[in-house]
Amino acid sequence: MHGVPPPAPRLSAPVNSPTTLRAEESEERLDSFVAARVPSLSRSRCQQLIESGQILVDGKTKRSNYRVRAGETVEIRVPPAxxxxxxxxxxxxxxxxxxxxxxxxxxxxxxxxxxxxxxxxxxxxxxxxxxxxxxxxxxxxxxxxxxxxxxxxxxxxxxxxxxxxxxxxxxxxxxxxHSLTRRYLGLAWGNVPASGDWLDPLARDPRDRQRIAVVPGGRRARTEFRRKEELPGPASLFEAELHTGRTHQIRVHFSHHGFPLVGDAVYTAAHRSGRLKKEAGLRLIAGKSPELYRKLTALHDGGRQFLHAHVLGFVHPVTGGEMRFESPLPADLREILGLWTAIR
Incomplete structure (x- = not known):
């Protein structure tokens, strides 16, 4: 596992004018390296720029998962929208x-x-x-x-x-x-309580405007949840119901309480306790199921959080009829869950 880089200069990304960064530490992914230092660029946007040759390392194109080495120069150019x-x-x-x-x-x-x-x-x-x-x-x-x-x-x-x-x-x-029913299935690192009802207010993170955080005086946010299954790691399969619909609400609430979602690179990095749970869990899994370890690493590197909106219920706004829909876990998450339950 790679450590979290020290605080770095926070820069803007001027259109059509190159921004140059110099790496002081090695072994950080190129897309993460740029996103952590240029807050106007999301990680997914960095990946697009890397693929189109707009982000260069020592003048050469690289892949998003390239590990930046100390002393290398990263040049970023953002084309006009x-x-x-x-x-x-x-x-x-x-x-x-x-x-x-x-x-x-x-x-x-x-x-x-x-x-x-x-x-x-x-x-x-x-x-x-x-x-x-x-x-x-x-x-x-x-x-x-x-x-x-x-x-x-x-x-x-x-x-x-x-x-x-x-x-x-x-x-x-x-x-x-907030009269609709919206329920999600998720998988988080750590022993999530059997049930709970979190009311932490949310707003833009004052330290990183690309993220949401629990902020006193922020917008009201309510996430009710129940644990469905405990897994080795430890990790917890849960169902969460949204009573409000704030940006990244489930991801932020679980991360804030020390249970970052599996695969959520953004909010796992937000709290040290969450990072430690993920790293300990991956070490345990690596020794029990190399296949699951590879899939979880790929999930995290791709930023695909284990979170799925599986129930939606509402009153039809024209006919007045009750509408309810359930969506099963997609194949990628279902496969991971199957491998995980098999190692107990």
Whole structure:
């Protein structure tokens, strides 16, 4: 395992003007090295820049997982933002339900919900436009047609999209009143309590604006949870219900209480206790199941947190009918869980 680098200068990333960094320590991934020092760039955006040759090490292109060596110079160039292309793209969608007013679907891990900086194509919005054309609610904005809520890029699960403005307004009221049912399955390092109800307020982390943190005076956030299974490591499979829907809410609450999600590189790094639990757990697993160890390492390096939105319930905003949908764990998480339970 690699140690956490010491505090580094925090820089901005000027468009079309190179930023140069000099590595003082070795063995940190290139994408993590840049993201930790240039807060305006997310790790996923760094990976895109690396792949397109905009980030160089001593003048040469490298892969995102290249381990930066002490003394090397990293040059970063951010090209001007391209106009967002909102033409539909033929991207397959897993649909649970669709009618004239809304769509319930499965968002896979790795897919961004709507266009944003660094994500001008390949989003859920592009897939929806291909399937429905102009048949999506527009009240949410031109770049977010039909989008009433989001799921993190590297989280999978069930979500609802609106096709009419009347449905959008009706669901927005349910989100505002927190009357929907939203439950997630997750896997965290450590012995999570049998049950709990966390109310820690959340806001942008004053030390790192790319992250969310528990901040006194932040926005109200409530996560209710119950442990479903204890696993070697130790680790805990849990179900969490969102009573509010703050950015990264489950990830931040669990990390803050010392139980970072498996695979969550961002919030595992936020607290020393969480890092130590992950490292101890991986050491134990490496000796019991090399296959599971490899998959967990790949999960963490890819930033794919073990978190899945598996239940969504709401009242249909037009018909008034009760709607409830359940999504099983996707194959990647199901395989990891199967390997984990087998080593007991």
């Amino acid at each position: 391209a106009p967002v292309d909102l033409r539909g793209e033929d991207i397959p969608l897993h649909i649970y339900h669709e009618d004239d007013d809304l769509v319930v679907l499965e968002k896979p891990a790795g897919m961004v919900v709507h266009p944003s900086a660094g994500h001008g194509s390949g989003t859920l919005v592009h897939a929806l436009l291909h399937r429905y054309g102009g048949g999506l609610a527009t009240i949410g904005g031109e770049e977010r047609p039909g989008i009433i809520h989001r799921i993190d890029k590297n989280t999978s699960g069930v979500m609802v999209v609106t096709r009419t403005d009347r449905a959008h307004l009706g669901l927005a009221e349910q989100f505002q009143k």
